[in-house]
Amino acid sequence: MLQLNNVSKNFGSFTAVDHINLVVPKGELFGFLGPNGAGKTTTIKMIVGLYSLTSGTISLNGHDVAANPLEAKAQIGYIPDQPFLYDKLTGREFLYFSGGLYGLPKSRLHNRIAEIVELLKIGDWLDQRTEEYSQGMRQRITIASAFLHEPGLIVIDEPMVGLDPQTAHIVKQFLRLQAARGTTIFMSTHSLNVAEEICSRVSIINRGRIIFDDKIAALELLKSQKNHNFEQLFIELTAD
Amino acid sequence: MLQIFHILRYKFLAFVKIQKNLSLGIITRSLGASLVYIAFAVGTYIFSHAILQYALTQTKIGLFLLHQFISMALFVFFVTVNIGNIIVSYSTLYKSGEVTYLMTKPVQPAKIFLIKFLDNFFYSSATLIMILLSAILAYAHYFKLGFFTTAAVILFDFLPFIFSAGLIGVLILLLVLRVATRIGLKPVILVLATGYFFVFFGFFRGTSPIRLVNAVLEHYPDVNQYFGNLLPLGIKLLPNNWLASSLFWIVKGNLAESARYIFYQFGFCLFFLGVTLFLGYRLYYQTWLSLPALKSRRSQNRLSDGALFAQSSIFAPRTEAILKRDLLNFLREPSQIVHFAVMIFLILIFVGSLTRVSLLGARNTQLQTLIYLTVYSFNAFLISSLALRFVYPLISLEGPTFWRLRSAPIPAHVLMNRKVLPFFVIVLIAGEFLSYFSNYHFSRTLTVVGALVIVCMSSALTSLNFGMGGAFANYSEKSPIRISSSQGATLSFLLSLIYIVFVIALLMFPIKIYFEDSAAGIAGFALFRNALIIITIVSVIITIHFYRMGLRSFRRDF
Numbered sequence: 001m002l003q004l005n006n007v008s009k010n011f012g013s014f015t016a017v018d019h020i021n022l023v024v025p026k027g028e029l030f031g032f033l034g035p036n037g038a039g040k041t042t043t044i045k046m047i048v049g050l051y052s053l054t055s056g057t058i059s060l061n062g063h064d065v066a067a068n069p070l071e072a073k074a075q076i077g078y079i080p081d082q083p084f085l086y087d088k089l090t091g092r093e094f095l096y097f098s099g100g101l102y103g104l105p106k107s108r109l110h111n112r113i114a115e116i117v118e119l120l121k122i123g124d125w126l127d128q129r130t131e132e133y134s135q136g137m138r139q140r141i142t143i144a145s146a147f148l149h150e151p152g153l154i155v156i157d158e159p160m161v162g163l164d165p166q167t168a169h170i171v172k173q174f175l176r177l178q179a180a181r182g183t184t185i186f187m188s189t190h191s192l193n194v195a196e197e198i199c200s201r202v203s204i205i206n207r208g209r210i211i212f213d214d215k216i217a218a219l220e221l222l223k224s225q226k227n228h229n230f231e232q233l234f235i236e237l238t239a240d
Numbered sequence: 241m242l243q244i245f246h247i248l249r250y251k252f253l254a255f256v257k258i259q260k261n262l263s264l265g266i267i268t269r270s271l272g273a274s275l276v277y278i279a280f281a282v283g284t285y286i287f288s289h290a291i292l293q294y295a296l297t298q299t300k301i302g303l304f305l306l307h308q309f310i311s312m313a314l315f316v317f318f319v320t321v322n323i324g325n326i327i328v329s330y331s332t333l334y335k336s337g338e339v340t341y342l343m344t345k346p347v348q349p350a351k352i353f354l355i356k357f358l359d360n361f362f363y364s365s366a367t368l369i370m371i372l373l374s375a376i377l378a379y380a381h382y383f384k385l386g387f388f389t390t391a392a393v394i395l396f397d398f399l400p401f402i403f404s405a406g407l408i409g410v411l412i413l414l415l416v417l418r419v420a421t422r423i424g425l426k427p428v429i430l431v432l433a434t435g436y437f438f439v440f441f442g443f444f445r446g447t448s449p450i451r452l453v454n455a456v457l458e459h460y461p462d463v464n465q466y467f468g469n470l471l472p473l474g475i476k477l478l479p480n481n482w483l484a485s486s487l488f489w490i491v492k493g494n495l496a497e498s499a500r501y502i503f504y505q506f507g508f509c510l511f512f513l514g515v516t517l518f519l520g521y522r523l524y525y526q527t528w529l530s531l532p533a534l535k536s537r538r539s540q541n542r543l544s545d546g547a548l549f550a551q552s553s554i555f556a557p558r559t560e561a562i563l564k565r566d567l568l569n570f571l572r573e574p575s576q577i578v579h580f581a582v583m584i585f586l587i588l589i590f591v592g593s594l595t596r597v598s599l600l601g602a603r604n605t606q607l608q609t610l611i612y613l614t615v616y617s618f619n620a621f622l623i624s625s626l627a628l629r630f631v632y633p634l635i636s637l638e639g640p641t642f643w644r645l646r647s648a649p650i651p652a653h654v655l656m657n658r659k660v661l662p663f664f665v666i667v668l669i670a671g672e673f674l675s676y677f678s679n680y681h682f683s684r685t686l687t688v689v690g691a692l693v694i695v696c697m698s699s700a701l702t703s704l705n706f707g708m709g710g711a712f713a714n715y716s717e718k719s720p721i722r723i724s725s726s727q728g729a730t731l732s733f734l735l736s737l738i739y740i741v742f743v744i745a746l747l748m749f750p751i752k753i754y755f756e757d758s759a760a761g762i763a764g765f766a767l768f769r770n771a772l773i774i775i776t777i778v779s780v781i782i783t784i785h786f787y788r789m790g791l792r793s794f795r796r797d798f
Contacts, residue, residue, distance in 0.1 A: 012533065012536045048344045050340060050344065051529065067551060073346040084341035086254040089250065093253065094251075098345075100243075100246040101246065102346060103346075135666065218471040
């Protein structure tokens with residue numbers, strides 16, 4: 001379970017995230033929405049230990065992310081919007097490298113790679129160097145590397161960036177499957193369709209504050225009450 | 241420890257893998273690069289050997305003065321590596337995508353610090369290490385030092401010496417960022433620059449080359465003995481002096497005395513390794529996390545700059561757009577501003593230390609020639625560094641946004657001229673400034689010759705770095721520091737040095753005759769005519785060739 005208590009982040013006099021509280025239980029596919037500059041990526045970077053917190057606490061299964069960063073990171077898989085890969089390594093080598101950072105034994109790593117390669121359908125080009133990959137290929141290798149150590153929490157920043165419809169479909173199916181297996185998924189996205197399609201709960205952040213947080217069914221209800229589609233509702237909620 | 245080896249293993253694997261799609265162009269380029277490296281190492285070796293021979297057999301300065309000059313050169317080398325490591329380690333330790341990636345994994349930040357420190361050290365200092373190693377081998381050959389003695393000097397004296405320079409650089413960076421989070425970056429940088437100024441100033445004041453040369457030459461011909469009593473205590477406690485002194489005593493055959501200095505050197509390095517690792521453990525993650533706050537502090541301070549583009553301009557719209565964009569990109573990248581300030585600072589210090597340089601070696605035309613050419617070489621080296629650091633990355637820094645220019649209706653040469661000309665003017669002004677202050681002590685003729693040569697050098701070196709930067713363009717690298725210390729940049733630097741050595745070699749003979757004729761009162765400008773004609777022709781060829789190379793890169797697929 002991921003828990004954010006009264007979390008704030010200031011950059012000088014600018015408040016990027018303003019006292020937010022969130023609880024994401026085990027196995028939930030959680031959509032974190034908001035307009036550009038709302039505080040989504042800042043929140044994500046605090047969860048994965050790339051930003052310090054100005055105030056508040058973030059805990060993952062009882063581990064305080066700031067106080068016990070290594071224990072927390074061992075349980076997180078992070079997929080950034082602009083993934084880092086070593087250009088000269090092949091996708092397979094990169095997966096072995098990533099698994100090694102989590103101390104996975106070779107035999108388990110072999111099995112995990114085989115399983116994920118099959119699920120994400122990346123076998124055809126896994127042994128090519130990553131410098132030859134398209135954006136979508138890079139994204140899929142990053143997704144694979146994040147799931148290798150079977151983390152309790154996956155944090156994704158814009159999962160569908162640069163993916164073609166077939167790949168996006170594969171990734172969505174994969175995320176659903178992982179959530180069904182008990183992995184908590186915290187997903188930030190601009191794509192309202194994706195959130196509506198696969199998330200079980202969504203939060204909307206605007207100007208650093210949570211302005212909506214409920215099950216996807218509640219959102220559907222709100223849509224029908226206002227006779228809006230999701231896009232119109234989103235614009236209305238995040239209007240200045 | 242296993243995790244460190246795991247990361248290093250894969251980094252090594254990524255490093256040693258060669259290009260997969262080997263084309264004739266890539267093979268030729270790689271072979272050319274290797275040849276230049278080898279030629280440069282051999283050239284340094286021959287040049288160092290010749291300098292030693294010239295200093296000891298022609299000018300007869302003796303072993304003590306020779307090693308004191310070596311010590312001074314080592315001091316400059318130490319500070320260069322030190323400042324280089326501060327600047328490069330900011331990019332490597334704090335701004336690299338790899339660090340961000342590793343920070344999200346269960347890896348102790350202290351381990352990341354260690355790995356990136358090593359990465360940074362070899363990345364930023366490899367060329368300088370190669371140059372100095374070649375010089376040391378020439379030294380060992382000249383003095384007929386045995387294999388084991390040479391190996392011991394390199395392993396326990398030379399490598400700890402440069403490692404200390406790098407360690408202190410990283411240490412300073414950690415402390416600067418730690419303090420900057422509290423009081424801001426500007427005052428810390430100002431204090432640091434002042435500190436370096438006093439260190440440099442104090443060193444050359446303390447060493448006082450003129451006083452030292454005069455004092456030692458009073459004992460001529462008995463100039464091979466140790467005149468340590470002429471050195472102030474502060475100078476004796478510096479690592480460059482330990483390295484030079486250990487070499488002096490090896491040559492004199494007193495290994496016990498030499499071992500004492502090697503022990504100091506090694507101990508000094510170990511001490512700073514311990515301190516750096518300790519502070520890295522304590523401060524690295526903390527300072528890394530504080531960077532976004534530092535950046536936001538800077539961006540809040542510059543909100544008013546936004547009006548620059550809206551203001552009217554005397555330039556045509558295309559020129560204005562490119563110049564203003566490049567200016568803002570330059571001013572808003574701290575590594576550009578800091579490095580530029582450091583270079584200007586070095587130039588000012590160098591000019592300050594040139595006072596009374598003409599008095600050095602007076603009455604000895606051989607020594608005067610040596611000093612003059614050394615000063616000139618250093619001028620050229622500074623100009624070359626300026627061009628490498630700021631002109632070489634110009635095309636790469638266009639980065640993924642190059643599409644904006646490439647898809648705009650601007651001819652390649654117009655665009656490139658707008659980009660290169662401002663830097664050519666900067667390099668030229670810096671060069672002329674250096675040249676004037678290096679020459680006016682000597683004579684009006686040398687001042688004019690110097691000014692003409694600098695025009696050729698500025699043009700050739702700017703164009704060379706621009707062309708090489710285009711040929712080895714890397715649009716995915718955002719850091720200008722990493723671009724200007726990449727393999728292509730190293731090659732560009734070596735080609736620049738070959739050109740500089742060529743110019744210096746052409747000037748050597750007329751300068752020597754000029755000083756001899758000056759003593760007889762018959763020196764004139766005509767002596768330099770032929771050398772100037774050759775330098776001009778070669779410089780024009782280099783300028784045109786590399787300018788075209790830069791233009792070709794603009795037409796390549798993006």
